[in-house]
Amino acid sequence: MRHQVYHQCRRILVNDKLKTYATGSQYSKQNKTLLNSNVGHEINLVPRRLLTSQKESTCLISADNIIRSHLPDIVIPENVPFHEYMFGKCDIYKDLPAVTEFLTGRTYTYSQLKENSIRVASALHRLGYRKGDVLLSFSTNHMDISVLMLACASLGIVYSAANPTFTADELSRQLVDSGCLAVFTIPELSETVKEAMNSKSVQNKVKRAFVFGKSHGLQPFQSLLDDDGKGFPDVDIDPLKDVYVLPYSSGTTGLPKGVMLTHYNILANCLQMKASVNVHVGEPTLGLLPLYHIFGMVIVQYCALQNGGILVTLPKFDPEVFLKCIQDAKIELANLVPAVVNFMVKHPLVSKYDITSLRRVYSAAAPLGEGVTKEFLRRHTFGVTLAQGFGMTETSPATNVDTYGSACGSIGTMLVNTLGKIVDVENNKQLGPGEMGEYCVKGPQVMKGYFNNQKATDEIIKPDGWLHTGDIGYVTKDGFVYICDRMKELIKYKGSQVPPAELEALLLEHHDIADVAVIGIPDDRAGELPKAFVVKKNDAKVTEQDIVNFVKEKMAPSKRLHGGVQFVKDIPRNASGKIIRKTIKEKYVTVSRD
Incomplete structure (x- = not known):
């Protein structure tokens, strides 16, 4: 109630x-x-809407099997646009360093972050961009992304971001679907942007491209920073309704979908995380995870900046640079994905660097095994903690965190102002502690919906507000949630979500392929490897390597067939034509278990 x-x-x-x-x-x-x-x-x-009564919030699991946080609900303001919240933080922390690029040494203080955001917002307004327009970044981590995002927030502009490993075809699809009017990129990716903008197969609305640096034919981002800021407008923003960011997620099934997250969604999740994982003023925080991804965008970036931390960014994962950054920047808090945690467990290179400044490591984006967690703690005995969190793009993203790493293998307890439940996958009955079912969540961080896709929105968010994650798990009597398997068909490769439907659609374009199914093959290091099971056309001479190369030319590295190709006689399907992936796994995939 x-x-x-x-x-x-x-x-x-x-x-x-x-x-x-x-x-x-x-x-x-x-x-x-x-x-x-x-x-x-x-x-x-304004009015505070509580998910539970004060009396109920003292219990982690109620009589009706609703899971709650071990912490009391907090007040989350509904009338504060996100940029106002962050500009207030900038006014507090002023001359302290906010964002720094480890490789270049460039740094913005909090005052500079606010000032530059206002300058860029003024320049964008002069160029004609208005509330509701969509602008998109296609870049590796860059300190001016933080500036651009706050500039967009202040104008009521919707900020979207694309994976910088995308091919021109993949980028073109997002340009069209999002309806974005301008793209921001780096010199190394400028040719991909130009190719996507000029695609003849699909028509996009992009009229201008900006570059962080210099590239022929693209407008330098510096030209926006050079604005005097006097064109900064006063825009009326409704935090509850107006969309701030439009990241793309595959959801539980199908092709990538834009996820509409409002100013209120993002602010709520920042405050929720602050209640469980607080960053102290001046704490060096690692900015390795990509800012195009919701994990990097909100948890890594804003959860550091809202507390006066120092966000130390890296453009990509390079083993030696990663370790040197921790050592030289004295990183204390690192948000990572399981593949990087596994690297820190097994690679001998780690011992050559002093990483003892680390105090807290959080892993998310994919399940982290109990064995890897224990190995990490056995190797690194200098006092660092390792814990998991859980979230989705559709939940801004966090819903759970194991604050102190006290439950090995668990995604932790509910964040404040968030409810959870485990339901029977057949009849939606709410299950009790220890019973396995689908994990569902409800809270102020749940998305507004999928962009231009009400049908998909209705499939994941039910009329009573509960979002069905598509993950299978259970909860213990003390409120710790464990995720055991996924109902989703998504393949999680090194923290990235790989939609089989997208790969299957591409493979069916190959003239020698009659039918195909793609599934994830379990892998200790990557989580899952995409593998294609292919039915060749009669008399086709295509080889496994031909198909691997075909995908390699058209897809980002995370979406390639790292698990290989296997030729089969047929693809099992049900009466409605859907692929029965479980049958394929049972027939062709052997999983070794301890």
Whole structure:
């Protein structure tokens, strides 16, 4: 049951602590002065919507098997656009370093981050971009992405991002689907952008491309930074309704879909994470995970910046550069994916660097095995903790975190203001502790919906607001959730989501292929490897390597057939024509278990 409670109060950040002051006669002159000081940032509140009553929130699992956080609900303001929240943080932390590029040494302070965002917003407004327009970045991690994102937020512009390993065809599909009007990229990817923009097979709306640096035919991003900022407009933004970011996810099935996340969604998840995983002022935080991905975009980037941390970015994973960054930048907090954690467990190169500055490592984006977790802690005995979190692009992204790494193999407990439940996959009955079923979540971080795809939205979010994750798991009586398997057909390769339907659609374009199915083959290092089971046309001479090369030329590295190709006589399908992947796995895939 939803309970609505009205709080006549104000929440103020004082010396990095959120304090509550009553309004009216108790709202003293001293408190008003604090609002205007360097250490106070006001957030005006509107009605607080609680997911549970105060009494109910003391229990992790209720009588009706609803899972709750072990922490009390917090107040999440509904009338604060995200850029206002972050600009307030910039005013607090001012001359402290906010974002730094490890390889170049370039750094923005918090004041510079705000000032540059306003300059870029002013320049974009002068160029004619308005609220509701979509702009897209196609880049590896770059410090000006943080500037661009806040500039977009302040204008009510929707920010989207594409995987920088995309081919021109893949990028072109996202340009068209998102309806974006401009692209931001790096010099190394400028030719891919030009090819995608000029695609003759599909028509896009992109009229201008910007580059972080210099590239012939593209407008330098510096030209936006050179604006005087006087064209910065006052835009009316409704945080609950207006979309801030449009990342792309495959959801539970099918081709990639745009995920509409509002200003409120992103702010809510930042505050929820702050309650469980707080970053202290000046804490060096690793910015390795890609900022085009929701994990990097929100958890890595904003959860550091909202607390006055230092985001130290890397453009990609390079083993020696990664280790040198931890060593030289004295990284204390690192958000990683299982493949990188596995590297830190097994690779001898790790011993050549001093990584003892690390205090906390969090792993997400794919399951992290209990064995790997224990091996990590056995190798690194200097006090670092390793824990898991869980989320989806559709949940902004986080819903769970094991704050202290106290439950090996678990994704942790619910975040504040978030509900969870395990349901029977056949009848949707709510199950109790220890019973296996589909994991469902509900909270303020759940997306507005899929972009231009109400049917897909209705399939994942039910009328009562519960989002069905497509993951199979269970909860213990003390509220720790464990994910055991996936209902999804998505293949998780090194933290990336690879949709089989996209690969199958491509492979069926090959003139020698009659039918095909793609599944994930279990792999200790990568998680899963995409493998194609192919029915050749009669008398076709195509080889396995021919097919591997065909995909390699058209798909990003994460979507290639790392598991290889196997020729089969037929593809098992049900009456409606859907591939029965379980049968393929049982027939062709041998999984070794301890």
